[in-house]
Each structure stands twice: as C-alpha cells, then as structure tokens.
Amino acid sequence: MIPPAFEYARPMSVDQAVRMLADAGEDAKVLAGGQSLLPLLRLRLAFPELVVDVGRIPELRGVREDGEALVIGAMTTHHDVIRDPLVRRHAGLLAEATATVADPAVRHRGTLGGSLAHADPAGDLPAVALALDAELVAAGPGGRRTIPAREFFVDYLQSALSPDELLVEVRVPKVPETDGWTFHYEKFHQVAQSWAIVGVAALVRRDGGGITEARIGLTNMGSTPLRATAAEEALAGADDPGAVARAAEAAAEGTQPSQDLSGSPEYREHLARVLTERAVLTATGMG
Structure with missing residues (x-):
C-alpha cells in the first residue's frame, strides 16, 4: 500500500x-x-x-x-x-x-x-x-x-x-563474567524472521554451585515487556536442573499474554515456563 x-x-x-x-x-x-x-x-x-x-546525526551512533x-x-x-x-x-x-x-x-x-x-x-x-x-x-x-x-x-x-x-x-x-554472571536468550517462533511467540532473556549469577541472583526478561507475555520476578526469586539458591525446573514454573505469574493466531494465553504461559527453564539451564551450564 x-x-x-x-x-x-x-x-x-x-x-x-x-x-x-x-x-x-x-x-x-x-x-x-x-x-x-x-x-x-x-x-x-x-x-x-x-x-x-x-x-544523519553522527552523535547518535x-x-x-x-x-x-x-x-x-x-x-x-x-x-x-x-x-x-x-x-x-x-x-x-x-x-x-x-x-x-x-x-x-x-x-x-x-x-x-x-x-x-x-x-x-x-x-x-x-x-x-x-x-x-x-x-x-x-x-x-x-x-x-x-x-x-x-x-x-x-x-x-x-x-x-x-x-x-x-x-x-x-x-x-x-x-563482568568474572563475577559469575552468565546469560542466554531463548525464544520460540514459527519461522526465522517472525516475531517471537514468547522469548526469555536470562541473566544469571552463580557463586560456587548455586544461583545467587537471576534476572529474567519476558518477551510477548503482556502489553509491555516484563520481568518474571516470581521466577527470579524462586531461582535463588537453585543448584541443580530439578531446582531450576521447579523455579521456572513461576515464570508466568503476573503476566497477561494475549490471544492471537499464534497461540492462546495458556499456550504462551506454558512456553514462558519451558523457555525460562531452557534459558537458565543453558546460561548456567546445568543442562
């Protein structure tokens, strides 16, 4: 047009x-x-x-x-x-x-x-x-x-x-990675060029074997991007894949995902939990 x-x-x-x-x-x-x-x-x-x-404004680059x-x-x-x-x-x-x-x-x-x-x-x-x-x-x-x-x-x-x-x-x-921070971005989409149905940005800090701090950003789980604060709190102290999986169950708490042709709110909530687990396990190397 x-x-x-x-x-x-x-x-x-x-x-x-x-x-x-x-x-x-x-x-x-x-x-x-x-x-x-x-x-x-x-x-x-x-x-x-x-x-x-x-x-053409050079100071913006x-x-x-x-x-x-x-x-x-x-x-x-x-x-x-x-x-x-x-x-x-x-x-x-x-x-x-x-x-x-x-x-x-x-x-x-x-x-x-x-x-x-x-x-x-x-x-x-x-x-x-x-x-x-x-x-x-x-x-x-x-x-x-x-x-x-x-x-x-x-x-x-x-x-x-x-x-x-x-x-x-x-x-x-x-x-700084020297402080124990690791990261991973995980998203699910239908084709390579399309918008994420759900995405998870995981920034995780470990001290020894356990997670001491986690920041989880959620893509497409509401009318704005969100932090999965309940999952962040639950991840504190997680030191094995099972603990990460249990903490990831809280990833969709407080979200209001939309319904469209790509999926229902329930489907997106499921994806948020699954992708949070994957992102944290990948970031920490526990998976």
Whole structure:
C-alpha cells in the first residue's frame, strides 16, 4: 500500500531534531532504521504530518565506555551492536539476543534505539533491556533525562517518551563474567524472521554451585515487556536442573499474554515456563 502524504525533514543534530519535534507536537514521527515505522505507514496505521529522519546525526551512533556502563547511541544498528567488542565483552546478552532479530537485511538497517522506542512487547530487545537494568536517555526542549527501562515501556507500542523527545542513547551496566554472571536468550517462533511467540532473556549469577541472583526478561507475555520476578526469586539458591525446573514454573505469574493466531494465553504461559527453564539451564551450564 501507499503511505499517506507527509512532510519529510532530515535534521543534522539532536538539537535541531528536538526543535522539529517540539514544533510539530503529536503530528510527528521519528524515522530511525525504518523497520517498524515504514510498515505502519504503508498499512496506514500511522498518519504523521511530519517524519523526522534522524539517520544523519553522527552523535547518535557508536558504543563507548563510561565508567561501569556502556553507552550505545540510539541509531547504532543491530549489526553494529552484534559485532562491537565492547558489547560482546560487557553486555553479551544484548549481543546474543540482537543476533536473533529478524534477518540480516533488517539487522543492517534496524537500530537499537528504534526497537526500544517502538515499545513492541513482541520485540526481542525490550525484554533484554529490562534484564540488563538498562537506562534510556531522552533529549527534549528542557534538556536530557534518564529513564530506567522498568519505567520506559508504558503500554502496547507506548513508551515514556513525550512527543517532543528523542531517544539519544542507551546506558547498559557492564556485566563482568568474572563475577559469575552468565546469560542466554531463548525464544520460540514459527519461522526465522517472525516475531517471537514468547522469548526469555536470562541473566544469571552463580557463586560456587548455586544461583545467587537471576534476572529474567519476558518477551510477548503482556502489553509491555516484563520481568518474571516470581521466577527470579524462586531461582535463588537453585543448584541443580530439578531446582531450576521447579523455579521456572513461576515464570508466568503476573503476566497477561494475549490471544492471537499464534497461540492462546495458556499456550504462551506454558512456553514462558519451558523457555525460562531452557534459558537458565543453558546460561548456567546445568543442562
């Protein structure tokens, strides 16, 4: 289908982009990699009067260290996230999960910031951001503010960004493997390029033989990405596959998965339990 008519602007700086968004108000949409917005436009599910293309703003790309955190520009592509040595060393869960996003063509165009700002609970990376305790930095007319990932995802396709704000960077705390942290992203989907029916991002810390801390992010188990807090608590002290399996039974507690052609809520709850067990066993090497 042909998108509705709109004005197009290509700012060359964050300040210029923010001014354009502020002037347009709710009638503007930000174009990052285009992998989410362009289908919405073609299906006529979005009707912006102005599309602000931020693809030529150099400060929105790249990965750098800032003390105990990685700072990843919002326009950094999935491809670059996967290949970046800092991400692979200090945020391996993000690199692993990003490698499962769609297909190579999408990963070369799609961006980390675009995926998070789109706030699709079926997307892989929002749940990973929750598991990593990431922070998202937004620039607006009043300056910049930092939003914890747990507060960023408000509802289905709705984030905490105001219409006049632009997501500029993602701050990810470093996860040193020397402290006993391991990780794995497990998802179930019908074909390689499709959205996850359910996904589980597991970040697990072991001391000796037992699990001392676990963070479990859930993909497509509600109107927003979720943390499986009941399973996280149950995993504390688990030191064998049987204990992990029992703890994973709590993975679906507090979730509200949808029903669609891909499965019922009960089916998704079952998948959440099974995939949590698989993800934790794989991460810890107990399986």
